Amino acid sequence: MTERVSVGGLSPLHRSVLKALAEMGPHARRDLAAQMDVPPADVSRAIRDLLAQGLVQDMVVNIGGRHEVVTLTPTGTTxxxxxxxxxNAVQDVLLASLTRGERTQLHYLLRRVCATAARVGAVRSASS
Known part of the structure; x- marks a missing residue:
């Protein structure tokens, strides 16, 4: 799946930034990084790439200080x-041999594994 996204010159982080903007609406760069739990420098690099491709736009907003707000463009939405x-097409090919019930079970198990990984990561971060 990563290879398919990368064909267009976009990394999973680029896709995540676009998805976050689509779901949460316009955001200041720093707030977007915090919401995504990604280092601000990484988000800024991704935004710079997306700006160059015309997938996002930024505007300066002067409310309680100067903020650069990033928003999705119609091209970005497309x-x-x-x-x-x-x-979805790649996922359908990969999971074609599974029944609907097996797909549901796989989804459930993967969510449990991810939740455990998130908890373990939080415990390790706190103990550092």
Whole structure:
């Protein structure tokens, strides 16, 4: 799946930024990084790449100080929809041999594994 997204010159982080903006609406760069739990420098690099491709736009807002707010462009929305459709097609191919019940069970198990990984990561971060 990562290879399919990368064909368009976009990394999983680029896709995550587009998805976050689509779901949460316009955000200041720093707030977006905090919401995504990604280092601000990484988010800024991804935004710079997305700006260059015309997938996002930024504007200066002067409310309680100067903020650069990033928002999705119509081209960005189209690109995100195309990526999501492509990801769904790849997922359908990968999971074609599974029944609907097996897919549900796999989804459940993967959510449990991810939740455990998140808890373990939080415990390790706190003990550092």
């Amino acid at each position: 690109a995100l929809t195309t990526m999501q459709d492509d990801m």
